[in-house]
Amino acid sequence: xxxxxxxxxxxxxxxxxxxxxxxxxxxxxxxxxxxxxxxxxxxxxxxxxxxxxxxxxxxxxxxxxxxxxxxxxxxxxxxxxxxxxxxxxxxxxxxxxxxxxxxxxxxxxxxxxxxxxxxxxxxxxxxxxxxxxxxxxxxxxxxxxxxxxxxxxxxxxxxxxxxxxxxxxxxxxxxxxxxxxxxxxxxxxxxxxxxxxxxxxxxxxxxxxxxxxxxxxxxxxxxxxxxxxxxxxxxxxxxxxxxxxxxxxxxxxxxxxxxxxxxxxxxxxxxxxxxxxxxxxxxxxxxxxxxx
Amino acid sequence: xxxxxxxxxxxxxxxxxxxxxxxxxxxxxxxxxxxxxxxxxxxxxxxxxxxxxxxxxxxxxxxxxxxxxxxxxxxxxxxxxxxxxxxxxxxxxxxxxxxxxxxxxxxxxxxxxxxxxxxxxxxxxxxxxxxxxxxxxxxxxxxxxxxxxxxxxxxxxxxxxxxxxxxxxxxxxxxxxxxxxxxxxxxxxxxxxxxxxxxxxxxxxxxxxxxxxxxxxxxxxxxxxxxxxxxxxxxxxxxxxxxxxxxxxxxxxxxxxxxxxxxxxxxxxxxxxxxxxxxxxxxxxxxxxxxxxxxxxxxxxxxxxxxxxxxxxxxxxxxxxxxxxxxxxxxxxxxxxxxxxxxxxxxx
Numbered sequence: 001x002x003x004x005x006x007x008x009x010x011x012x013x014x015x016x017x018x019x020x021x022x023x024x025x026x027x028x029x030x031x032x033x034x035x036x037x038x039x040x041x042x043x044x045x046x047x048x049x050x051x052x053x054x055x056x057x058x059x060x061x062x063x064x065x066x067x068x069x070x071x072x073x074x075x076x077x078x079x080x081x082x083x084x085x086x087x088x089x090x091x092x093x094x095x096x097x098x099x100x101x102x103x104x105x106x107x108x109x110x111x112x113x114x115x116x117x118x119x120x121x122x123x124x125x126x127x128x129x130x131x132x133x134x135x136x137x138x139x140x141x142x143x144x145x146x147x148x149x150x151x152x153x154x155x156x157x158x159x160x161x162x163x164x165x166x167x168x169x170x171x172x173x174x175x176x177x178x179x180x181x182x183x184x185x186x187x188x189x190x191x192x193x194x195x196x197x198x199x200x201x202x203x204x205x206x207x208x209x210x211x212x213x214x215x216x217x218x219x220x221x222x223x224x225x226x227x228x229x230x231x232x233x234x235x236x237x238x239x240x241x242x243x244x245x246x247x248x249x250x251x252x253x254x255x256x257x258x259x260x261x262x263x264x265x266x267x268x269x270x271x272x273x274x275x276x277x278x279x280x281x282x283x284x285x286x287x288x289x290x291x292x
Numbered sequence: 293x294x295x296x297x298x299x300x301x302x303x304x305x306x307x308x309x310x311x312x313x314x315x316x317x318x319x320x321x322x323x324x325x326x327x328x329x330x331x332x333x334x335x336x337x338x339x340x341x342x343x344x345x346x347x348x349x350x351x352x353x354x355x356x357x358x359x360x361x362x363x364x365x366x367x368x369x370x371x372x373x374x375x376x377x378x379x380x381x382x383x384x385x386x387x388x389x390x391x392x393x394x395x396x397x398x399x400x401x402x403x404x405x406x407x408x409x410x411x412x413x414x415x416x417x418x419x420x421x422x423x424x425x426x427x428x429x430x431x432x433x434x435x436x437x438x439x440x441x442x443x444x445x446x447x448x449x450x451x452x453x454x455x456x457x458x459x460x461x462x463x464x465x466x467x468x469x470x471x472x473x474x475x476x477x478x479x480x481x482x483x484x485x486x487x488x489x490x491x492x493x494x495x496x497x498x499x500x501x502x503x504x505x506x507x508x509x510x511x512x513x514x515x516x517x518x519x520x521x522x523x524x525x526x527x528x529x530x531x532x533x534x535x536x537x538x539x540x541x542x543x544x545x546x547x548x549x550x551x552x553x554x555x556x557x558x559x560x561x562x563x564x565x566x567x568x569x570x571x572x573x574x575x576x577x578x579x580x581x582x583x584x585x586x587x588x589x590x591x592x593x594x595x596x597x598x599x600x601x602x603x604x605x606x607x608x609x610x611x612x613x614x615x616x617x618x619x620x621x622x623x624x625x626x627x628x629x630x631x632x633x634x635x636x637x638x639x640x
Contacts, residue, residue, distance in 0.1 A: 035423035037430070085624045091422035092365050096565055097623045099367070099558050103616030106555070110609030114601075216609075220434050220554055227427045235423075265438035269431045273416055276424055 006128070006135045007257040008250065013141040014210070015249020016148040021203040021226035022233065022241035023155065027196040029235045031172040031189055034083065034094035035227070038101035040219030042078070042197050043204030045105050046070035048113055048214060050205060051120060060123045067201050075197025079190045109216040117218075122209035144206050151199055152242060158195075159238075168192055221265060225252065228272045234282020243284065316490045320483050327483075331475045339471035340543070341583050346478030347539035348579035350485045352563050353572055354532025357489055359561070360569035361498065362525040363505035364417060368429030370557035372530050373537030374436045375409045376402035377547040380538045381453040382446070388456040395458065395542070399481070402538035403531050410530020411523065418522040433557045437549035452548025455541045478539050485532050490572055492528070501525055555612060562619045586611040 021039070028036045036042075050067025054060050078101065086097050124139035159165035170178040171188040179185050203226075204219060212218040229248040233240025248268065255267040275283065327346075331339055351369060358364050383398035413432060417425050441449040460473035493501065500521045503511035508518050541547045563578030589610040593603045 029423075035427065037426065082620060082624070090363075092359075092363070092426075093623060095365060095423055095426045096561065097620055099561060100616045100619035100623065103555065103558055103562070103612045103619065105616075107609045107612030107614070107616060110612065111605055114605050115608060217554065224427075224431045224434050228431070231424065231427065260442070262438050262441040265431075265435050266442065269428075269435055272428055272431050276420055276428060277416060280419070280424065 002134045003257065007253045009128075009137050009141065010257075011250035011253025012246060013137070013144050013249070014207075014253055015229075015246035016144050017203050017207045017245070018222070018226045018229045018248050019242040019245025020148045020151055020199055020206070021222060022229035022245045023152070023238060024196040024200040024203065025226060025230045026233075026235060026238055026241045027155075027192055027199070029230070031168070031192040032083070032094070033088070033091070034086070034098065035235070036196070037095055037098035037223070038078070038105065039197070039200045040204075040223035041102045041105040041109075041216075042071070042074050043200045043222075044208075044214070044216060044219045045109060046074060046197075046201040047120070047204045047208050048109055050201075051118070051214060054121070060121065064123070064205055067205050068198050071198035071201025072194045074201075076190050076194040078197065079193035083193065084186070084189070106216040113214075113216075115216060118214040120208040120212070120214050126209075140209070147202065147206060151202060155195075155199070155238070164191070224265070224272075225268050228268050228275075231272060232275050232283055234284050237282065237284055240282050240284045244282070312494045313491055316487055316494070319490075320487045323486075324479070324483055327475065327479045331472045336469055336471040339469065339475045341587065343471065343475040343478040343539075343543055345579050345583050346475065346482035347536050347543060348560075348563070348582045349482040349536075349576060350539060351533045351536035351560055352567065352575040352578040352582070353482075353486050353489050354529035354536070355560055356564050356567075356569065356572060356575040356578075357493060357501065357532075358525050358529035359564060360571070360574070361493055361501040361505060362522060364522060364525060365422075365426050365561070366413075366417075366429045366526070366529070367426055367554075367557045367561065368413060368432035369529070369533045369560050370552045370554065371432045371436050372406045372410055372413075372533035373540060373556070374547070374549070374552040376406040376534030376537030377455075377541035377552070378447060378453070379405040379534075380541040381455045381547045384456045385453070389458075392458055392461055395477075399535065399538045399542075402541075403534045406534020406537065407527055407531040410533070411527050414523040414526025414530065417526055418519045429557075430554070433554050436552050440549045450549060452546055452551070455545045455547060457542050457545055474543055477542060481535050481539050485535060486572055486575075489528070489532070493572075497521075497524070559615060562615050566618055566622050585614055589614065 021043075024039060025036060028034060028039075046067045049070050050063040052063070053066045054063030057063070082097060082101065083094070086094050088094070122140050124143050126138045126140045128135040128138045128141075130136065157165075159169060167178070167183045168188045168191065170181075171183055171185040172192070175185045178188075203222075207222055208214060208218060212222070225248050226245065229244035230241050231244070232247055233242070233244030248271065251267055251271060252264045256264045259267075327342070330342060334342060351373060355366065355369055358366055379402040380398045383401045384394060387394035387397065413429065416428060420428060437450065440447040440452070447453065460468045460470060464473070492498065500511070500516045503514060503516050504518050504521050511521075512518050537552075540551070544551065559582055560578075563582050564575060566581060567576070567578030568574030590607055593606045593610065598606070
């Protein structure tokens with residue numbers, strides 16, 4: 001029972017990170033119909049920059065802020081320089097270009113920092129509090145929950161309560177009409193990519209200290225888990241992404257806790273297969289007609 | 293455009309079939325002669341590279357059929373290669389030292405295992421589109437180390453297995469260079485693969501593949517069984533990947549998860565995109581590129597004067613960056629993206 005409680009909290013904490021990362025995927029998917037396969041690599045790149053700043057200045061938080069801001073810049077640059085020019089006649093194009101970005105980013109990171117694992121320092125202790133002999137949560141887990149909660153609330157407010165959010169939704173929903181009504185659709189796309197990449201970078205900063213460490217490929221497995229989370233929630237739904245993230249986090253935690261850590265990726269693949277074959281629109285979708 | 297495909301599906305050019313097959317056969321014989329001559333002219337290391345091109349060619353040719361002709365993107369072919377490679381290692385271990393024929397058994401077993409794995413993925417893939425399929429196959433690709441460590445009794449986790457390979461047959465002479473034998477082995481596999489694929493896609497199956505890629509609804513109206521065609525495409529390309537992986541195991545004489553990273557799967561996609569999707573000739577260029585670019589990176593790092601640690605970093609990662617940049621540039625420079633990279637000339 002103790003173990004179950006601990007694994008549940010651990011899973012929710014992991015799930016919060018996957019939720020944030022999945023949210024970033026959903027943001028871009030809704031705006032551009034591209035699944036950003038480069039998001040993991042982009043997050044690792046900004047994490048490397050953040051930790052370099054931390055190492056140079058001695059301040060974790062300065063590095064943290066630089067990583068998230070770096071995400072904003074990298075996301076905007078990716079949209080402006082590369083993704084804007086992707087031809088949308090085939091849905092393969094966006095994927096292939098994103099994979100090209102993955103190779104470039106991982107190659108450049110490897111050239112600059114090398115392919116060794118580097119420890120990623122956590123800002124808070126990862127020792128769990130114990131209540132009545134049961135290990136529950138670590139201060140770092142609380143930090144993760146807090147950060148993800150703030151991001152989700154901020155995004156929700158941005159999209160539902162502000163004029164910029166309305167314009168972003170409009171440009172995603174009906175680009176041509178929005179353009180006629182004076183919305184800067186291109187600018188909104190850039191903003192969407194910047195926001196998504198910043199959220200992705202934040203998720204990277206939250207997940208790398210746990211067990212992964214810094215490595216050019218560190219986020220590959222996180223990307224797969226988060227993609228699964230986004231698919232579980234339905235790629236179109238922000239609420240679904242958060243729920244999907246928590247589901248995947250719990251699944252991973254239970255599987256690695258009871259069956260061993262190496263089985264976890266297999267469990268993720270099985271979940272992905274089951275959801276894709278059973279409910280391709282995600283667990284929360286209403287039935288929708290597929291365009292022929 | 294796609295609608296015009298409809299009448300062509302049944303009016304198969306039965307007359308054109310024979311000359312097409314003869315042409316493929318002629319090309320294959322010519323290529324075999326070329327490889328034979330090359331294998332005698334090249335020094336051992338170049339022969340090894342030649343063999344590697346052959347092993348890659350099996351995979352890129354199969355992937356071209358899947359992605360180029362059928363429009364299904366797979367990021368998981370590295371994992372299918374691993375399936376083939378591990379099968380060879382296990383079978384060879386069981387049959388070690390009984391003669392050359394065991395290699396044939398091992399390679400056939402590798403093809404069977406990879407085909408079965410491909411059929412499982414393909415059954416799921418036939419119901420998926422675009423990014424969903426890419427994500428699923430990506431999940432398969434990152435699974436290799438996890439499977440190797442979960443079943444570490446069989447696969448020996450990260451260390452991997454060594455592959456027993458017999459020396460060249462005595463009939464070829466005692467001084468027969470081992471690398472030349474490797475080149476022969478790899479290219480026997482590669483040429484057979486390309487010949488079979490070329491024959492397969494120039495016929496009815498190839499037309500069905502293209503019809504499904506261009507417009508599923510139109511293909512279905514024309515009587516093509518869309519799901520079956522997609523699964524078959526996956527199975528065929530998985531078999532090729534299994535063969536390629538088997539050959540890799542034979543060439544390297546070892547298998548480990550590190551030899552089949554995610555970047556290998558991405559390299560394969562890149563190779564066929566740059567080589568030119570939809571033509572088997574493109575697959576050849578892609579396979580050459582996969583061997584030539586790292587070699588180029590190696591000579592670049594050799595020529596500049598840096599510390600050994602930096603040189604090692606550069607050598608491992610420069611190809612990645614080069615591949616990525618080439619891929620992005622090709623995708624953006626070809627105005628229609630993948631679609632416009634298809635060969636203009638349609639034979640079906």
